Amino acid sequence: MKILRYLLFPFAFLYGLGVRLRHFLYDHHLLKSKSYPLPIICVGNLTVGGTGKTPMIEYLVRLIGEEHVAILSRGYKRKTRGFSLANNLSSALSLGDEPYQFHRKFPQSKIAVCESRATGIETLLAHYTPKVILLDDAMQHRGVQAGLTLLLTSYPTLYTKDFLLPVGNLRDVTQRSKAAQVIIVTKCPSLSKEEQQKILKELNPFPYQKVFFTGIHYSEMVYTNNDNRIPLTNFIQTPFTLVTGIANPLPLVHFLKGENASFEHLQYNDHHHFSAKEIQFLQEKRKILTTEKDFVRLSEYLPEIFYLPIETYFLSETAQEDFNTIIKSYISNNKRS
Template sequence: MAALRWLLLPFSALYASILWIRNKLYDIQLFKSREFAIPTIVVGNLVVGGAGKSPMVEYLISLLKDSKKVATLSRGYGRKTKGFALVHTASTADEVGDEPLQFKRKFPEITVAVCEDRCFGVEQLEQNHDVIILDDAFQHRKLKPKFSILLFDFESLLSFGMPLPTGNFRDLMSQTRRADCIVITKCPSAISENEKRKIEHKIKRYSNSPIFYSKISYLPIHSAKRNVLETDLSNTSILLFTGIANPKPLLEYLTPISKSVEHVRFSDHHAFEESDFDKIKKAFDSLANPEKIILTTEKDFQRIPSSVFSQFPLYIQPIQQALEHANHFDELINKAL
């Protein structure tokens, strides 16, 4: 598969050229960017896959919601609707997308909206809010944000970054210069100073913005009704199913703390069907250990009808962002607003 991707190198060169021209046209203002009076915070990444945008958006919501009227705006990836829509706790992932639905169910007091056209979405929200957090909008250059947070998955910076389709970069590394701060996500529990120097050397070729490091913090597992699982997992077998871009960190976390982990993997934002649920149930039934649970992520849970696993011990693994020097990061955000 890797060899095949290298055969696509000419297409990567073409894609990179198109990106460069597009960004240059915005830089010289031949293509116009719109700035709004209301403070807007963009969270985004340059690399395809899970860089941890949702935990960062949730971090920002938690930081700001008690002092400001907060709205989040997402494209609503994977939804079967179009246009601007407000998200409600009773909405479905088909209507609004899984991540916006997760935001609304975790923070019902804030406004959550979806719209492909970010500028139009901001227009609908700006009159009644103090700040708008835009999820996955770094490449949406029609909108000029007040503050941009650019995320890089730790492992993505340890290899040579190539544009799609040979590599996983959906924009050029040079666009790092547009970020007001950079967060390296999903760092290992012990990151060496040498690794930090390598990462910072790579980034500082393009940007002098402050760099932060974060890890995934795994919160207590809970049921659909938010009852915390009190059982020690050391004797428990887990049937894990995921439809996220990068389940590797979750597997690395669960494997040493449980008796065994069987993983049923689907593609990112996978639209689950009845046959998928049958596959999951069959895999669960095949586990010999009588002490066993089915586990999934918060994002995947939004795409599951509540009745599907009503007769099975289904649990959810929530996560949050654990930032180094969080006070400094918080000060940057508050100062920008």
């Protein structure tokens, strides 16, 4: 593996040059970036997937109130193009799995997808008056200036210890972290104050940046269509098949093993579109558990499939209160003009 990494370093160097050139053009106003007269919060990362953006956006929607929020995403791997607003006819194919998950969970929010964040915002504002727009996975979309940027980095793989693609998982240079006012270390286990201080020293944030530590909480219930649910402890009493198509399924696998569950694990790529042959294969399984993101892609074909929801939580109540205050103060001080 080390030999392969050395062979890929020239490609990572060239990739880094391209990324830095693009940032240079924006930083020196040779490429234009637009701002808008309402609170816009960007939730993003520097790596390829797996940092917990989806549960963080869901946390923000609950904090702000779903009736006040519009969420704008690219709609990764959707089968449509251009601007699309979620409605009763939408699906994971037309929106992408994560936006469709938001639409199912927050029916009072406006959920839209568009390759161009600027076009998406302008189309939303032409027809609706959201109090806040949340930009899903938009740190690399510099055509829009967010008023508040949340940078997520996963505890097991901090961006400061990663490498640019294709050597590592960084899709952006670490210097881009300067754009964030808030850095959130996600998927943390229980951390002592000393351990948190070590991470702070590694991240070396600027004085204007606040750093928070969060973990992932798995629900005590598993759900299927129509919000039917059963306790997880009952579900895992008999063997099942775990199906995942996410960037990093290991935390879920470890959690289930810690619960003494007996299962086979079928692992697919992140945002995987299941073929008819794969669907047929899965239909032969008697009992399936999956993630909520995979559920929105599979439930149409597997009516008895179950999913295990997750939520983000802060390692301390004081930190959570401080984070909530940052979000609410930003919104209050930047109301739509």
